Amino acid sequence: MANLSARRWTTAASLSFVAAASLTALPAPANALSADVVISAVYGGGGNSGAAFKNDFIELANLTASPVSVEGWTVQYASAAGVVFQTTALSGSIPANGRYLIQEAAGAAGTLDLPTPDATGTVPMSATSGVVALVTATYSLVGCGTLCATAPNVKDLVGYGATANVETLAAPGLTNTTALARSGDLVDTDNNSVDFTSGVPRATNAAGVTVNAGDGPGNPTDPTPGSTRIHDIQGSGRISPIVGQSVTNVSGIVTAVRSTGSSRGYWMQDPSADADPLTSEGLFVFTGSTTPAVAIGDSVLATGRVTEYRPTAGAQTLTELGGPINTIRLTGGNALPTPAPVSLADTFTKTGSLEAQPLEPGSYALDWLEVHEGMRVTVAQDTRLVSPVDTEFGELWVTLKPAQNPTPRGGSAYVSYDDPNSGRLMLQALNGAPAANVGSTLAGGSVGVVDYQSFGGYVIQTTALGAITEGSLKPQKVTPPKKAGDLSIVTYNVENLTVTDSDAKYARLAEAVVVNLGKPDILALEEIQDNNGTADGGVVAADQTIAKFIAAIVAAGGPTYQSRSIDPNNGTDGGAPGGNIRQVFLFNPARTTFVDRPGGDADTAVTVQKVRPTSNQIMLSASPGRINPTSSAWNASRKPLVGEFRYDGDKQLFVIANHFNSKGGDYPLTAAVQPPARTSEGQRVSQATEVRNFVADLAAKSGNTARVVVLGDINDYQFSPTLATLTDNGALLRTLINDLPANERYSYVFDGNSQTLDHILISPTIKGYSYGVVHINAEFSDQASDHDPQILRILTGCGSEPLPVRCRPGSPVVDVE
Missing domain, CATH: 3.60.10.10 (Endonuclease/exonuclease/phosphatase)
Structure with a gap:
């Protein structure tokens, strides 16, 4: 086969990271990727002026489905110069798919205690720039200069702020009120600048207890909507005009929730649209492996960092809120915004860099989907299935243009590179879908939100799927029998x-x-x-x-x-x-x-x-x-x-x-x-x-x-x-x-x-x-x-x-x- 059964793309935002508008190659990674344990969070502002937490901390994450022992391991910290490393010994193990919290030095300020730490040290970490290494040995790193990421027994390393001791490029610098968090699905590309984002500190221990600094006294939990609206984040192009910036208390109504897998989160939509038809009013809020404590119809305020998630090389991006997320639930049971009927142009897309060109939703199918990214839409008419239902993932494809290269058995034939069938549309049923074959009918009325994922591209994550009527498709048999010499x-x-x-x-x-x-x-x-x-x-x-x-x-x-x-x-x-x-x-x-x-x-x-x-x-x-x-x-x-x-x-x-x-x-x-x-x-x-x-x-x-x-x-x-x-x-x-x-x-x-x-x-x-x-x-x-x-x-x-x-x-x- 084409290795396309291995195509099972990671669901949206599961590898969330900030991506530049171009696809420029980055320097080669510094070290082999860690397949089991990574550094997942770093905070050096504990106890400083304005800080919520009393202590600095380092958090580890287990990427595997089995516990990992850390006996004989250490975490080590050095200043931005990275010459002398101070060590903290680790013990015990990290639970399967769990976290491990190392508490470091305390300061005079702060009001919040960390969750019960799994290891304790006394290292005073910088609130702005420094180097943290996870080492599978007890000796202190010495003599590696600015190349400690490739030193023996270094499993993972994070250089943040003004330091050259990094994996490829440094992670963002920090403040007393911001921490580093490994982006998305804890992806490790050996590039600190890509793998980490800064935001509100949040710490989780091996018992699964999480404390968010945003919940502390004197921190921004005021339920007042911020000045940034969803359409400000989405902008009138494919890339957010404020990508990389942190936003506070963005308001919206929750329209869909994904509560399983490693790419959990929720979609929200602003019920009060602006006058620009090119700016989407919907947005995905990515919470990683944490189930969001919201429900459809909730009015919420979301705080996080604007990111562009590019699910695979060459793909477009999904504008979303990532990094540490703080959600304030205001009310429940609110009316949902009216879904827009899906209307795809006959032309699939234009040529050249789409991210560098203006959106023309009336002329190009992909542009229509982009201007509705994150928004509620509906497939109003009856449609024909042009793929069998993948019941494991609740996926199906329909055609909104039934006369477009139809096969005799109900599919859409791919006849040339220039004609990818613009009427195709993928739906993924968040609540599952029954088995059905090509040529079956999907009744009109499916409702969902526009998402963007790897191979499937734009996809409607449906909260309501129309009834499917199975067609009459039968497997074929070769007839008649061959003649004697054939x-x-x-x-x-x-x-x-x-x-x-x-x-x-x-x-x-x-x-x-x-x-x-x-x-x-x-x-x-x-x-x-x-x-x-x-x-x-x-x-x-x-x-x-x-x-x-x-x-x-x-x-x-x-x-x-x-x-x-x-x-x-x-x-x-x-x-x-x-x-x-x-x-x-x-x-x-x-x-x-x-x-x-x-x-x-x-x-x-x-x-x-x-x-x-x-x-x-x-x-x-x-x-x-x-x-x-x-x-x-x-x-x-x-x-x-x-x-x-x-x-x-x-x-x-x-x-x-x-x-x-x-x-x-x-x-x-x-x-x-x-x-x-x-x-x-x-x-x-x-x-x-x-x-x-x-x-x-x-x-x-x-x-x-x-x-x-x-x-x-x-x-x-x-x-x-x-x-x-x-x-x-x-x-x-x-x-x-x-x-x-x-x-x-x-x-x-x-x-x-x-x-x-x-x-x-x-x-x-x-x-x-x-x-x-x-x-x-x-x-x-x-x-x-x-x-x-x-x-x-x-x-x-x-x-x-x-x-x-x-x-x-x-x-x-x-x-x-």
Whole structure:
């Protein structure tokens, strides 16, 4: 697959940080990222004039789901010069996903005690600039100069204010009334300036007790609305005009609450809009892993720091309140602002940097969503589902433009880079959604707030979801049965199949092979994992996984297939870590013969050889073999599997099974700069070049007589540079998906677009054939895999001109029911 099942983006604001309006690269991180324990808060103004807390403090956070012992660890503090470090010993452990509080020196002022500390020291910390290190040893740091972040045993380091002893860049300087808090979901990028924001001090201990300095006497808890309104924060562009600034007592009515996960928070909206239609009146208030103590209809005042959350590289940002949040609840049960009907322009977006251009909501779909960011909206009309409901996350996609590239089965076909289907809209049901398939109907009346997340881009977080009426979509079956000499070949991505998967998954996949695909003669399978799945340990063999699948096919009434594959080197072929996915041939020995030739292994390149120097007869140096496996084109990616088959007497056929690298890292369709960068494409083009060159060698050495089938999960579209390279612009191989009508060219559904990632390509020497995509998975909530298989039939009696009727490629589609 395209590694898009791993696409599960973190929910909004879960990695909240201040992002510049441009995507300028920052200096390289100073040290390895901490995967378990990080410094989560630093405060040095304790007991100073105007301070609420009596003591300085340092807070740690456990990022894991298990307790972490800190026995023998220390926290260490140095002044901005960072020459002499003072240590505080730690003991005990940090609870799973919990905090750990270290109390330091006290001053003469302050009125609030910290929660009961988990460790106590006497270090007087600076209220403005300094360095704090978490060290997994007891000795004091010395001699590391300004490079203490990379010193031995330093797990995490924070330099704040005017210090050069930092991870990449310094965190903001502090005052007597402000503390550092690690942003969002406690993300650690090894850049102090990105990872930390300053705001009202708040401390939490291992028992989960939290004390907020905003609650102390003499601090701003006065329930008087501040002068800053939500539309002032949102401004009339994509980036807040006051990003990075702290705001106090911003007023609004709570319109939605997210109370689960690590990206909790609430949306609020100002019921009194200003006169500017480009300024949103809604805003997300991010509380991290803390459940907000508010309810829909509450009138609240929110204090925090204006941030721009960019969920992934290249994405747009979500304007929100982040950092330490203080919320004052005034009243409950207030009327909610009237939701605006969603109205998306026919044009998806403009080109260039969106953040540098004015908003034009009447002309561009993305601009309409941006000016309503955080606001209540409604999908007033009945709509059609263009993706199956993801019941785990309550996600579904609908189309507000039903005539936009409709597929015959109810989806929206992705037909070119220039036409991403502007009518698509993602809804995420905060209260869950029932299973439903593509083509089902969502009744009008869904209401929610406009959010922005990673792959999905703009999304309506629904507080009320319309009723879903299931359509009549059915899985397809290949008909009629093949004739005696025909050869059927299938490509099928079975989505990380391993021996530890349930018998039910095996049974579903086997039923598809036997019933839906009609017992094909050859199957090229992608994503077969090793015998222990994602449990690492050096296992690379997949014989148990393959044997279990063959047995399931037999139990479903299919033939006893034989298999051929090559085990990869451990951890070199990408996919789920530890899984060692690879391509595998299954073949029915009663219908076809696999020509075994020894010598194929993970590192040896298969070559094309002539049987005799003066003949056009060719063979593989090894069968099965891998195409140039040591080429950099295959770094962290699957290497093509090549096999030689014989069928219909003694006809020779070369089959190349592929799984090109995923689209991971590509910018989303809603990217901040348009058109989106396709950063992963370069490697696929390199991979396509390797395969094209091998096919060209087969053709050249055979005198253009070799029959070749190239198939698999190419992870790219029929109109992509990858396919143009692989097929030599159609001169070397024929792209069979293009034989179908434009709105039927799909085998995968992502972001509401029905698209093609899987392909079957054939050489011109294959004269008669039939072909089709068999839709059994991608459009259904209940899936055995996230890909639909494709089938090719090479038809007998089709080797000469004039071609008989059944061999003519004018109507090549396999009949399906």
